[in-house]
Amino acid sequence: MAPRMLACAACHGKEGRSTPEGYFPRIAGKPVGYLYNQLQNFRDGRRNYAPMAHLLRHMTDAYLWEIASYFAAQDLPYPPAAAAKVPASTLDRGAQLALHGDAARGIPACAQCHGPALAGGGSYVPGLLGLPRDYINGQIGAWKAGQRRPHAPDCMARVANALTPEDIGAVSAWLSAQAVPPPSSTSSVSLPLPWPCGGIGAAAPMKEAP
Amino acid sequence: MRRSRAGRWWAVALATAAALALLAVGILWHAAGGLQGPGVAATGTAAALQPVSHVQDTGTVQRGEYLARLGNCMGCHTAAGGAAFAGGRGIETPFGTVYAPNLTPDIGTGLGRWTADDFWGAMHHGKSRDGRLLYPAFPYPSYTYVTRQDADDLFGYLRSLPAVEQANRPHTLRFPFSTPLALAAWRTLYFRPQAWAADAARPPEWNRGAYLVQGLGHCAACHAPRNSWGATVDAAGLRGGMMPVQNWLAPSLAAPEEAGVSDWPVDEIVSLLQTGQTPRATVSGPMAEVVFGSTQYLRAEDARAMAVYLQSLPVQAGRHPQEVPAPHAAVMERGRAVYASRCAQCHGDAGQGRDGHFPALAGNRAVNLHNPANLVRMVLEGGYAPATTGNPWPAGMPPFNQVLGDEDIAAVLSYVRNAWGNRAAALGAIDVYRVRERRAPG
Numbered sequence: 001m002a003p004r005m006l007a008c009a010a011c012h013g014k015e016g017r018s019t020p021e022g023y024f025p026r027i028a029g030k031p032v033g034y035l036y037n038q039l040q041n042f043r044d045g046r047r048n049y050a051p052m053a054h055l056l057r058h059m060t061d062a063y064l065w066e067i068a069s070y071f072a073a074q075d076l077p078y079p080p081a082a083a084a085k086v087p088a089s090t091l092d093r094g095a096q097l098a099l100h101g102d103a104a105r106g107i108p109a110c111a112q113c114h115g116p117a118l119a120g121g122g123s124y125v126p127g128l129l130g131l132p133r134d135y136i137n138g139q140i141g142a143w144k145a146g147q148r149r150p151h152a153p154d155c156m157a158r159v160a161n162a163l164t165p166e167d168i169g170a171v172s173a174w175l176s177a178q179a180v181p182p183p184s185s186t187s188s189v190s191l192p193l194p195w196p197c198g199g200i201g202a203a204a205p206m207k208e209a210p
Numbered sequence: 211m212r213r214s215r216a217g218r219w220w221a222v223a224l225a226t227a228a229a230l231a232l233l234a235v236g237i238l239w240h241a242a243g244g245l246q247g248p249g250v251a252a253t254g255t256a257a258a259l260q261p262v263s264h265v266q267d268t269g270t271v272q273r274g275e276y277l278a279r280l281g282n283c284m285g286c287h288t289a290a291g292g293a294a295f296a297g298g299r300g301i302e303t304p305f306g307t308v309y310a311p312n313l314t315p316d317i318g319t320g321l322g323r324w325t326a327d328d329f330w331g332a333m334h335h336g337k338s339r340d341g342r343l344l345y346p347a348f349p350y351p352s353y354t355y356v357t358r359q360d361a362d363d364l365f366g367y368l369r370s371l372p373a374v375e376q377a378n379r380p381h382t383l384r385f386p387f388s389t390p391l392a393l394a395a396w397r398t399l400y401f402r403p404q405a406w407a408a409d410a411a412r413p414p415e416w417n418r419g420a421y422l423v424q425g426l427g428h429c430a431a432c433h434a435p436r437n438s439w440g441a442t443v444d445a446a447g448l449r450g451g452m453m454p455v456q457n458w459l460a461p462s463l464a465a466p467e468e469a470g471v472s473d474w475p476v477d478e479i480v481s482l483l484q485t486g487q488t489p490r491a492t493v494s495g496p497m498a499e500v501v502f503g504s505t506q507y508l509r510a511e512d513a514r515a516m517a518v519y520l521q522s523l524p525v526q527a528g529r530h531p532q533e534v535p536a537p538h539a540a541v542m543e544r545g546r547a548v549y550a551s552r553c554a555q556c557h558g559d560a561g562q563g564r565d566g567h568f569p570a571l572a573g574n575r576a577v578n579l580h581n582p583a584n585l586v587r588m589v590l591e592g593g594y595a596p597a598t599t600g601n602p603w604p605a606g607m608p609p610f611n612q613v614l615g616d617e618d619i620a621a622v623l624s625y626v627r628n629a630w631g632n633r634a635a636a637l638g639a640i641d642v643y644r645v646r647e648r649r650a651p652g
Contacts, residue, residue, distance in 0.1 A: 046291060054591050056594075058498050
């Protein structure tokens, strides 16, 4: 698979480990089902990013699953997290939202679904650490604007719509400044999730890759 | 020049005629069912509301399903991520956007009330159930050659699909192209229903190939040049041209230096149609869609028949100047440096390709094509070969849109077009800029 996936490296970095440039997310080591859902979403127009849609347009579900499996299996070290460039009060607010949520406003903690270490888990729930801040801001904004539409029910749109721009800036600043925990702590998501989420457990097409 | 003057004359004539005939058109318009999308039946009497019953044997449905693949009906009649055959994809034309209608048997929004005769009217005559004329974005100038039997089988298959309730999206065509009169004028000039006639001097295999290429395959829709009114010119010649709005060059299937296959073994033509990739060619852009959605499903004997016919097309010789000036040394030097850092890893130090995954650039027709539009598009947007049964895990090219500037792309393509025995005209940054700005991927 490696030579076939070289085209992805131009933006997502060697072996999908991301680049220092900022926007493009790391894909190496993400859960296979999560990556598969995203590939399908780009191909079928539920996520809008023309360059991804163009590359995936003539791919089968079976091939998308192989691609997801390839990148999910990459176990690569993360670079150190970039230092946050926001005031301490903003970071505190971000930490509060990520780890405890805001019960008064009905906002769950990130950790409730993405695990206490925010490292995701299982095949479908992604980790939230090791991502560029611009990317996190972009995704939450896309959920709010209806530009990122996963399988229904869309739990993340529900979360995103409850967040103010200040909330988003704070939580993205804090998340992007955290060190990524070692892989041993990654399988810590307990199902079912507090809110119903589409795409969890989407069927994988069975096909052997070379 | 003659064509553009004629074009202006027609624009004036059509606009004038449209204005003068407003009343008459209005009457006809109402008689024809008023403001409804194409392919939607007018609301009729109570009797007409009953769905027409059809006897659908399994054989008909299976034959029809295969024919739908040959015509790639689903390609246009399915929106990205939408229900199959339920329509909604926009076909952009120089005159506006035509939205493909719902072909599922839904009574209210699809072909639920259609009969096999109605369907024949659309395929053969380019007319909707209520007699309205259809826009030739639906390639009935090719489908008119489809036999009644094949049209009936195709209709039988469409009737077997699950009904999807999805209203047709109205076209967004500009005046005067949006008027029935403009369409009637266009058809008077450019369309006559045709019955397929085999050439008795040719073997059955060749005739089968000709029928598939000229009929359901509608190869001419892209591979024949179009005049300023959007009509194909010499459809059977398949001499290529720029695809309007999409701005991909559909290369000539009659010119050996473009995509002609007169000197290819039949097996290799078959392989390209069925898998999308052979050692000397990889399909990309709109042809990747055709292979993905249609030709990979060709039965062996039909793929061979198409190959035999395409191989026999009369050759267009010497249409482009053979001698072009070599690029400046500084351009070659800059291009060599870009190539070494961005391209050589996959395409090889000497443009020899790699492992069967990455095509050779030395001696590659797509690299040396006189018109570099497709080459620039490949560098800007990248792309994967289609995933087919014969090539299920294709390799791809990354997009360099956000990585390389116009000068670097012009230099590296000038280098690639003039290294390792290649010889084709150099590009300037303006050539890259034109392709880049004309249209974003998607």
